[in-house]
Amino acid sequence: MEFIQKKTADNAAEHFLVKAADRGTKLAWDRFEGQLPECGFCESGLSCRDCLQGPCISHPFRDVNKLGVCGKDKDILAVQTLLKLVLKGTMASLDQVSDFVEGVASGAVKPKDKAEADRIVAGIEALLKEGGAGLKKGFPKALLAAWEEAGIYPQGVAKDLFKASQKVEGGVAGVEETLLWAFKAALLGAFAQRLQGGLKKAVFGAAPAEIEVNMGVLKKNAATILLYGRFSPVLKARIAAAAAKKKVYVAGVCTDPLLSPHAFAPVTSYGSQELPLMTGAVDLIVTGDQFVNPSVAAIAAEYNTVVVPAEALKGRNPDAFATEIVEKAVNAFQFRRAIARDIPAAKETALMGLSAADLDVKKIVAALNEGKVKGIAILAGTNNVKFTQDLPFVTMAQEFLKDDILCISEGDASVSLAKYGFLNPRQCGKHCGEGVAKLLKAAGKNLPAVLDLGYAENGGVAEFLLALSAAAKKAVKELPVLACFAEANRSAEVAEALGLVAMGVSTYFWPSLPVTGSPKTMEALGKLCGEKFGAKLIVHTDKKMEPLAKARMILKVFNRVEDPSLKDHPWTDWKK
Numbered sequence: 001m002e003f004i005q006k007k008t009a010d011n012a013a014e015h016f017l018v019k020a021a022d023r024g025t026k027l028a029w030d031r032f033e034g035q036l037p038e039c040g041f042c043e044s045g046l047s048c049r050d051c052l053q054g055p056c057i058s059h060p061f062r063d064v065n066k067l068g069v070c071g072k073d074k075d076i077l078a079v080q081t082l083l084k085l086v087l088k089g090t091m092a093s094l095d096q097v098s099d100f101v102e103g104v105a106s107g108a109v110k111p112k113d114k115a116e117a118d119r120i121v122a123g124i125e126a127l128l129k130e131g132g133a134g135l136k137k138g139f140p141k142a143l144l145a146a147w148e149e150a151g152i153y154p155q156g157v158a159k160d161l162f163k164a165s166q167k168v169e170g171g172v173a174g175v176e177e178t179l180l181w182a183f184k185a186a187l188l189g190a191f192a193q194r195l196q197g198g199l200k201k202a203v204f205g206a207a208p209a210e211i212e213v214n215m216g217v218l219k220k221n222a223a224t225i226l227l228y229g230r231f232s233p234v235l236k237a238r239i240a241a242a243a244a245k246k247k248v249y250v251a252g253v254c255t256d257p258l259l260s261p262h263a264f265a266p267v268t269s270y271g272s273q274e275l276p277l278m279t280g281a282v283d284l285i286v287t288g289d290q291f292v293n294p295s296v297a298a299i300a301a302e303y304n305t306v307v308v309p310a311e312a313l314k315g316r317n318p319d320a321f322a323t324e325i326v327e328k329a330v331n332a333f334q335f336r337r338a339i340a341r342d343i344p345a346a347k348e349t350a351l352m353g354l355s356a357a358d359l360d361v362k363k364i365v366a367a368l369n370e371g372k373v374k375g376i377a378i379l380a381g382t383n384n385v386k387f388t389q390d391l392p393f394v395t396m397a398q399e400f401l402k403d404d405i406l407c408i409s410e411g412d413a414s415v416s417l418a419k420y421g422f423l424n425p426r427q428c429g430k431h432c433g434e435g436v437a438k439l440l441k442a443a444g445k446n447l448p449a450v451l452d453l454g455y456a457e458n459g460g461v462a463e464f465l466l467a468l469s470a471a472a473k474k475a476v477k478e479l480p481v482l483a484c485f486a487e488a489n490r491s492a493e494v495a496e497a498l499g500l501v502a503m504g505v506s507t508y509f510w511p512s513l514p515v516t517g518s519p520k521t522m523e524a525l526g527k528l529c530g531e532k533f534g535a536k537l538i539v540h541t542d543k544k545m546e547p548l549a550k551a552r553m554i555l556k557v558f559n560r561v562e563d564p565s566l567k568d569h570p571w572t573d574w575k576k
Helices: 012-023 027-033 073-106 115-132 131-137 141-150 157-166 175-203 233-245 274-278 295-302 318-335 361-369 391-402 410-420 425-431 434-443 460-472 491-503 519-533 547-558
Strands: 210-214 224-228 250-252 284-287 306-309 346-350 375-382 404-408 449-452 483-486 504-511 538-539
Touching: 012 274, 027 449, 027 504, 073 115, 073 175, 073 233, 073 483, 073 491, 073 538, 115 157, 115 175, 115 434, 131 361, 141 175, 141 306, 141 460, 141 519, 157 175, 175 491, 210 233, 210 274, 210 425, 210 483, 224 306, 224 318, 233 250, 233 318, 250 284, 274 295, 274 391, 284 295, 284 318, 295 306, 306 318, 306 434, 318 460, 346 410, 346 425, 361 460, 375 391, 375 425, 375 460, 391 404, 391 410, 391 425, 391 547, 483 491, 483 547, 491 504, 491 519, 491 538, 504 519, 504 547
Parallel strands: 224 250, 224 284, 284 306, 375 404, 375 483, 404 449, 483 504, 504 538
Antiparallel strands: 210 346
16 A cells, blocks of 8 residues: 555545556556656756757757757757746636636626726736736836836737747747746736636625535535536536536536635545546536646546536537536436445535635734744645645645744645645644634634635735735735745646746745756846845755655745755845
């Protein structure tokens, strides 16, 4: 059992890992092992296949193969690899916003606040054409000045993304210039997420809710639909409404769980997204393009689960499409009755969907000023098979909380933590040190140990940081806040990490970004982050470093411990 235990910290997931091994079903963990040893060139950003003359590598230890066919050296290869990742992540955010706007414009949903929805839609249209000019009032003047001085304030999707995409084709743009394009693209994505969060609130309303998490939420005697990944919130709401009429159960995987009045119980986190299908309790899945592994289609076929791509909605009435999906789920439930439903008991309560408005931010600032809470840790990202699933998030939350570090989380990181009770308000005292426990009682009603600020696509973390900055009357870079991408996986997380750094939040990132093969790129990245944004992007390449060691390394920053790696951290003098 030891080799299985290293793959996940989730007992429910472990059960299905054993089941998969018995059945001969190949999962993400198996495919990862089949890819070993990993290509060092790709991992360090020293490979390229941007044209049909390649693929090329830049060999760091030989005189030959220093340059690609076109003449790209290791520095250009690495920085362009970073830019490509950011572009992919930003395009993902923009695509979802576009789908959301299209759904609202079609009249498929009636906004709770139409005037505000219309205003935000106009802002989104402006972002597509004219950049973020209309969003300037939402940011501190000093932060805007830093972005404009650095040359990264967006000029609109039509201008920026088209031009940025050409920076990976060729040309003579250097490392520094290409890095600026990466940050500009990251800000475009951050702006899109912020607008989507506002549109969601205007259309559906916004309120935190207690929901159940983990695979025990699945039903034995009800037709069941799982919503996989990101796609139009309007379609999700229509599916939920149609399902309620037919008493069909709807839950989610890697999808925003809250669209008032609907809630989609998160069945599991990203790393184990294949496993809910192995329960036999899923009759139909609706899949988006983002945060969905292609492998789910093969496992769905193995269990006779119907797969419906959300993309099939294009050109159709959302209500009619949703009704059709529900009917298919009911029919599949009847057809699949012979399939045994293997549902584990694992289930936990979680308070999700908090916002800055739900918290007394002034009391958080007071606790920081008085030293009762040492700082704030942002836990973000998805799962990565290179790590024991969930263990980095759980370990960091445990260590931070007991040392009086306030923890906030978002997206799939929240789901990972929820499975272990960190988002259960009734278990708050179990996890927290005295300072955090007292603050949580003062800052809101019945708060859990870790505060979930919703999915990244809604920009909740940025809103919280801006509210905290306003309450403290300090720049974000002066606040004792660190971001930790403990199991980063997707290009969207790379874009989000750069967006946080641009706001002034020092960010730890695991596993390493594909730029480590270029010391010049690493140096330029560090210089840009420090000089322009007053923050650091800390990329770690030590694959053997255990989660506990990582957590304690970060605690040194919060505790102002003298350490060469912490030199000149921007907020080391907070208490002074």
